[in-house]
Amino acid sequence: MENTEQNEQFEPKVLAFVCNWCTYAGADLAGTSRIQYPPNVKIIRLMCSGSVDPIYIVKALLDGIDGVFIGGCHPGDCHYQSGNYKARRRVAILKKILEEVGFDPDRVYLQWISASEGKLFAQTISRIVDELKKKGPNSLKKIWHT
Amino acid sequence: MAYLIHKLVMKNYKLETKNNDYLETISDFFKKLLNKKIVDLLMVPQELPTKKCVVQTLISEPSKITNANPFAPVLLGNSASLVSDLTFRSQDAKVGVVLRPCEIRAVVELVKLKQIKNENLFIISVDCPGTFEVEDYEVIAAKLGGSEKVVEEHLKNAIKEFEVRHACKACEYPRYHIYDINIGHLGLDIKKEIFLQIEDEKIAKVLDLDSSEAEDTTINKIEDLKAKRIKFKETLFKDLKEKTKDLLGLLDVLSTCKKCYNCQRACPICYCRECIFCSQTFEYELRNYIRWVNRKGTVKMPSDTLLFHITRLNHMVVSCVSCGQCTSACPSNLPVADIFNMIGRKVQEIFDYVPGRNYDEELPQATFKENELEA
Numbered sequence: 269m270e271n272t273e274q275n276e277q278f279e280p281k282v283l284a285f286v287c288n289w290c291t292y293a294g295a296d297l298a299g300t301s302r303i304q305y306p307p308n309v310k311i312i313r314l315m316c317s318g319s320v321d322p323i324y325i326v327k328a329l330l331d332g333i334d335g336v337f338i339g340g341c342h343p344g345d346c347h348y349q350s351g352n353y354k355a356r357r358r359v360a361i362l363k364k365i366l367e368e369v370g371f372d373p374d375r376v377y378l379q380w381i382s383a384s385e386g387k388l389f390a391q392t393i394s395r396i397v398d399e400l401k402k403k404g405p406n407s408l409k410k411i412w413h414t
Numbered sequence: 415m416a417y418l419i420h421k422l423v424m425k426n427y428k429l430e431t432k433n434n435d436y437l438e439t440i441s442d443f444f445k446k447l448l449n450k451k452i453v454d455l456l457m458v459p460q461e462l463p464t465k466k467c468v469v470q471t472l473i474s475e476p477s478k479i480t481n482a483n484p485f486a487p488v489l490l491g492n493s494a495s496l497v498s499d500l501t502f503r504s505q506d507a508k509v510g511v512v513l514r515p516c517e518i519r520a521v522v523e524l525v526k527l528k529q530i531k532n533e534n535l536f537i538i539s540v541d542c543p544g545t546f547e548v549e550d551y552e553v554i555a556a557k558l559g560g561s562e563k564v565v566e567e568h569l570k571n572a573i574k575e576f577e578v579r580h581a582c583k584a585c586e587y588p589r590y591h592i593y594d595i596n597i598g599h600l601g602l603d604i605k606k607e608i609f610l611q612i613e614d615e616k617i618a619k620v621l622d623l624d625s626s627e628a629e630d631t632t633i634n635k636i637e638d639l640k641a642k643r644i645k646f647k648e649t650l651f652k653d654l655k656e657k658t659k660d661l662l663g664l665l666d667v668l669s670t671c672k673k674c675y676n677c678q679r680a681c682p683i684c685y686c687r688e689c690i691f692c693s694q695t696f697e698y699e700l701r702n703y704i705r706w707v708n709r710k711g712t713v714k715m716p717s718d719t720l721l722f723h724i725t726r727l728n729h730m731v732v733s734c735v736s737c738g739q740c741t742s743a744c745p746s747n748l749p750v751a752d753i754f755n756m757i758g759r760k761v762q763e764i765f766d767y768v769p770g771r772n773y774d775e776e777l778p779q780a781t782f783k784e785n786e787l788e789a
Contacts, residue, residue: 370661
C-alpha cells in the first residue's frame with residue numbers, strides 16, 4: 269500500500285536532447301498551440317540528434333535521471349544529411365550495452381519528431397512519463413558507488 | 415570456416431629444422447627476409463639478455479637477430495599499438511612485423527580507424543597456443559632457464575603451475591587468416607619441421623622455399639584447440655553473467671577500480687590521443703561536486719568510475735578483439751577483458767560484425783544503412 273502511494277506521488281524526471289531543426293521546433297509548436305503535456309521534462313537543445321554523445325545519456329542515468337529522450341528529424345530529413353542515422357546506431361549500441369550491464373535500456377527513448385508534429389511531441393512526452401511512472405524511480409538515485 | 419577454405423588453397427612450405435635447433439632455423443628465416451630485401455626493417459620478438467621476458471625488437475641488420483623467439487608465450491602488450499607507431503606518420507620503408515592472431519585483428523581494426531597505414535606493411539603471423547602473464551612467464555623462465563625450454567614445455571602442455579591468460583583460453587583464433595607469411599607450427603614437432611604458409615608465390619621463390627606436398631597435419635590441431643576454447647568461453651561467459659546479472663553485481667565486480675586508465679592505455683583499439691576522461695571535460699569545479707553530494711548524499715571518489723567503463727564500451731567495444739591486455743594491465747586484476755569480451759560480442763552481433771575479419775568491412779560506427787534498426 270505504501271509503495272503504491274509513493275509511486276503515485278512519484279514524478280519522474282526526464283531529460284530530453286532534441287535537435288534544433290525538427291524536434292525543438294515541434295516542441296515549440298506544441299507550446300504555441302497550447303497543447304498540454306506533463307511538465308516533467310527538461311529540454312536541452314542541440315543542433316542535431318547526431319551530436320548527442322552517448323556519454324551525456326549515461327552520465328544523466330548514472331546520476332539518477334529517470335528517463336532520457338532523444339528527438340531528431342525523420343530518417344532522410346536530417347538537416348545535416350546523416351546525423352540522425354548516426355544517432356540511431358549510437359542509441360542502438362548504447363541500449364545494448366545498458367542491457368548487458370544490467371540497467372533497463374527502456375529508460376532511453378528515441379523518437380523522430382518533425383517541426384510540424386507538435387501533437388506528436390506532446391503525446392511522446394506523455395507516453396514517456398506514463399511509462400516511467402509505472403517503472404518507478406531510477407535505482408541509481410540511491411547507489412553512490414558508481 | 416572461411417579461413418579453413420583459404421588455407422586449403424594456400425601452399426605449405428616446409429622449413430626443416432637443422433640439428434633440432436628450431437630457434438636457429440627460425441632466425442635464419444628472419445635473416446633471409448632482411449637479406450633478400452623482402453623487408454627493410456623487421457619487428458621480431460627477441461629474448462632479453464636477462465631471459466626475464468621476450469620483447470619486440472626492431473632490426474635492420476640480420477646479424478642483430480641473436481635471440482629471436484617468436485614462439486615464446488608472452489606479450490608485453492598488444493603489438494598493434496607498436497605497428498601504429500611505426501606506420502602512422504610515414505611509410506618510407508617496408509616494415510615486417512611478427513604478430514599473433516589477436517594482434518593482427520587489432521591491426522585490421524586500426525587500419526580501418528586510420529591509425530595504421532599498411533601499404534608498406536608485411537605481416538608475419540605466428541600460431542598462438544596462448545600466452546602467460548608477464549610476471550608468471552618470468553617465474554617459468556627462471557625455473558626452466560630461458561625461452562627455448564619454455565616453448566618446448568608449453569607446446570607439450572607441460573607447464574602446470576600457471577595457466578595461460580583468460581583471454582587466451584577463450585580465444586577462437588589460434589591461427590589467423592590475414593598475413594603475408596604464417597609460421598604454422600601448432601601440431602608439429604618444431605624440432606623437426608616448421609610449416610610456413612605464404613600468400614605470394616614469388617616471395618616463396620625468393621626465399622628458396624619448396625612447396626611441400628605433405629598434408630597439412632596442423633589443421634586438426636587448430637580445430638581441436640578452437641573447439642576447446644569455444645567451450646571455455648561459453649563457461650566463462652556463463653559464470654560472468656551469474657556474477658553480473660544485475661547492475662549491482664557488475665558494480666561489485668568493478669568496485670576496486672582505481673581509475674588509473676591502464677586498461678585504456680593498454681588497449682590497442684583505444685587510440686584517442688587524449689582520452690576524454692583525462693581532458694578538461696572531467697576537471698570539475700568544486701561547486702559541481704557540491705551539487706552532486708547534495709543530490710546523492712555520497713559521492714565515491716574518484717568519481718565516474720562506472721561512467722568510464724561504460725564510455726569505453728560505447729567508444730570501442732564494437733572493435734574489441736578480446737586480446738585481454740586490459741586485464742593484464744589492471745593493478746586490481748579486474749576482469750575487464752572478460753566483461754568487454756562478453757558485451758563486445760553482443761554489440762557486434764547487432765551489425766553482424768566481427769572485428770578484424772577483413773579489411774573491407776566498414777566499422778559499424780562509421781557507417782549506416784537507410785533502413786535498419788527500429789525507429
